[in-house]
Amino acid sequence: MLRTGDLKLMQELNRSIILNTIRKKGPISRSDIAKLINISPTTVTSAVNELINQRVVYEDGVGSSSGGRKPVLLRFDPNSRYIIGVSISNSFIKISEMNLEGAIIKREVHSTHQYQGNEIINLILTIIEQFITSKDNIDLCEGISIITPGIVDSSKGILSYNSKLKLYNIALKQIVEEKFNIQTHIDNDTNAFVQAENYFGSFSQYKDLLYITIGDGVGSGVMINGKTLRGYKGSAGELGHTTIVRGGLKCECGNEGCLENYVNWPAIYSKIVSSLLTRGKGTFIHDQVKGDLSKITPALFVQALKEGDVLCLRIMDEVVSHLSTSIINTIHLLNPEVIILSGEIIQDNELFLGAIRSKVAQGVIPILKEEVNIQPTSLGADFEMLGAAAVILQEKFQFVFQ
Template sequence: MRRTGDLKLIQELNRSIVLDTIRHYGPISRSEIAKRHKLSPTTVTSAVSELIRDSLVSEVGTGTSNGGRKPILLQFSPDSRFLIGISISGSKITIAEMNLEAKVRKKEVFTIKRYQGDQVIAYLLQIMEQFVLPYESLDNCVGISIVTQGIVDSDNGVIRYNPKLKLKDIPVKEIVESRFHSKTWLDNDTNAYLLAEKSIGDFSHYQNMIYVTIGDGLGSSILVNGSIYRGFAGGAGEFGHTTIDRTGVRCDCGNIGCLENYVSWPAIYAKLLSALAKGKQSCIFELAGHDVNHISSAVFRQALSQNDPLAESILEETASYLASGLVNLVHLFNPEAIILGGEIAFENELLVSKVTEYVHEYAHGIFTEGLAIRLNSLGEDVEVVGAAAVVLQDTFQFSL
């Protein structure tokens, strides 16, 4: 029995290597795959047959011959199957259909309103039902991947703790699988975003980096020697709940003075409202159609692009708090790169330049030499592309 198990494992591994090679280097011939990985031609032929049978790979014409028969070239077929990616933030649920290269084909966004606890899960299931309604079946769906804030047990697919949405020990994987009969993954959102930047985005060459999401909360994910550092209970990277002021603001988590309450969108929004109430001059009120309820992070970024003094002064303050936190991370983990993502960071070059300035001023020179601080490369789609990256890595072992 043991030997059969080993053999099956080796076959699966070879199949993954072959698929990954076709994905990266296709159109490519069978013999070239064999040569690249020192695999036997029989091994490659049998793996390719399986991949063609599963529609993951197709034959696309012939290459040039070295004297003998012209070799048949193989190509990855990313549109043969699809997957569903879902991101649950503190304020919205985003759901999308993507192909096997994480290209978004259809995407919908829903506001969570004031739902909490079980209501959030009921709402999620309702959105999913509605989304899959037009599909005849999910037979061609590789799986469903859900990413969310807070502490997640990704092995068992359980949300351990999400203070913002009041979710505790929710077996999401089990609930979704029993309802939709499709394999389901659950992971922390920022871990998924980091995985996406590493496997699909522009950051594939870094082995030590930190992804920071600045949105309705503040999260981070830490890549150490090419692997995500998850900690003992899967909670590593809860950057937003690091304490910066023992006498500061009370946080949803029960602690006082958590960094999140100084740099996330709700903190920025509260500062904007208070400044506007005091009669501070700003174009924000006008950009929001003279309705404070319409002041969004997009409006804030728009004001920044118009050099609005109020928006700039709040950004400056936010960047300095964020940078203090980042200086701590830089000293603890000595990363090669820090990626800034989330609704506050999208296309926000001013945030990057301010944060870089502060980090370089306060972190030790040895740590900042060669340190890249950059915006995420996948834009707003990272929310669902991150979810896709989790499935693609686990199902096909797409190389990091």
Template sequence: MKRTGDLKLMQELNRYLILDVIRKSGPISRVKIAERVGVSPTTVTSAVNDLIEEGFVEEIGSGESSFHGGRKPILLRFCPNNYFLVCVSISNSAIVLGESNLDAEISSKQVYPMNGSLGEAIVEKMLNALEDFLSRYTDLTRCIGISIVAPGIIDATQGLLLYNTKLYLHNVDVKGIVEERFGLNVWFDNDANALVLAERDLGQAQSTDNVLFVTIGDGIGAGAIVNGSVFRGSKGGAGEFGHITIDRNGIRCECGNAGCLENYVSWPSIYAKIYASIVRGIPTVISDLIQGDLNRITPEVYLTALEQHDKVATEILEETADYLATGLVTLTNMFNPSAIILGGELFQGNHYFLERVSEQVLKNALNILNDDLIIRFTSLGEDDKLLGAAAVALNDVFHFSLSA
């Protein structure tokens, strides 16, 4: 005889499986759902009635009968717009908030510049940004929660930001703080982990069980899906790709080590090379673009120089690509991925950069591991981290398992 707890768990599992089938395969009939999930029509009817009442599913009319003259089945479809999710992306430069429906479609967003905030001031800025963003809603009963992503070592299970050197944050209970302030469900995860989930669930790596996502910006990080699951490590720090050592006698890193990859493949390292070139009097179109003001050196200026085939900008790109490829060879040999996705704004769409990185990885990684390896840019677009935040929450909400 099944215990009450066992029965409730099985009912909940069936409900999630049924909803997942409707999301992915709708419009679909109750009979087809029962066949797909392998449960009785009675079980499907009970779960569907609850889902309709809660607004996750709706009936949309009749389908074709399986038998000539037979009763036409009622079709069901998922209702992604009856509920919404608030997505939050924290970076060194800004806090970005957006609204997503349950299909991870971003309908609105707001950017709150960081303006140099560090440490506890960042937490306060995030709370104020959420207060402002949520004030536009008269009814939050349709909000399933707040999903937050940030760089750093994060314990996603507990919702703790354990360590971030650039933001000066250490052991911050982000999930607890936000839940206490707003009374909503909260998810909190590393941004690279969120991005690799988004690529797997929403982007070009769908149905890929072994994929790496590498993001290049103010720092460099990686998210990995290994055998279908996000690989986190024992303390959530498995994606600290930027802190692998490529030169023991190299540049001192803020983490305390020397020669970390991040100091050779990131915007600060590119900025330093541009700065040094201009100070040394090396001819570059960047000098004209900034009109002599070194404070005006930005990623946008650098990208403009690349578009104009500036020699200094191109040489920096080549050096950056070579260092990145060195790191990716290590990841390829360690994880044997079927795909590596490159994200971040710095080199998106620059096919020369992608070709140079790909060529060296395919040349230098173990041959047996790179035969079918695909290296490409992200498909997620400018709202990538908001989509990542959405993927974290929706993956939890719609991918129920017995171990959850």
């Protein structure tokens, strides 16, 4: 139900704004906060006192004077509390303790042992239990954040659908919360990644983002007006299952000509293999592989492109052509401020980015041409953990009314 206004709401709102100001603009003085957000210095003082009491903010020296008393500088303390992030993928369960800036304090990686269904759930619970039993400061845990591929209804905390792990309609949030008595959040992985790009990455100035990751499939996350788009039942963002070829390949999702069937590593891999078999003698990739197909990796593909391997360049053009169709469609439908690409074949691959940029620019409505902004991911190797952290921190630090 709608929240009505009372003094408590007022205070919560102001404290949240002040804390976020310190977090984003710190080190900053009380006086500067007051000027910046246009609030009385008195209010800042009392709010900061409370935040210091909660150990989430601390005083850190003084700034330089501009003709009067030196300002006391305030900083956000990212180590005042911690988060537990859990990333479930098809082969691994990663778990880590992070501070409030997403810095990893402790981490573990476990195999899924190809478990499925209930076994996976039990495995997750065991892993979490072992991870936290040693901790004596469990009261400082801000929450557990679990991310997974598939369809997740994050508001209800239900993992609705993950076909690879055979998980259907699991009330995972409830299960974890009841077992460990720690606030838990569950979300789709790509939704988490787009949040992380916005929260931790170099895209914090944008509010409308499209994130596309290319791996075994094509995943995507959409942020609109600063909020991750979840759709009616939490299944928004399935760009990989939008049709780009009418009457095209039948997809296991039931649809036809889905982007995912044309743009993913297995598709690229098999194109390379079949090209190598039919021709390609003398090309860079042919010389590198020397008949050992296991040497064909995304990294080698990227390297081949850099070496000007015509065979791989041709394959890249096909991929670019398909992907750009989807990107253009999404621009026309949503017009995001930035489109972020990730995945091994995009990693360190300016050639691919340049090709996508020019292909998209060709097809987009002319008035939008100047605005198209396609960038590689700004998250590093720990993007999964950053994703988990981002969804929980976003929730903690973003004051919401409804």
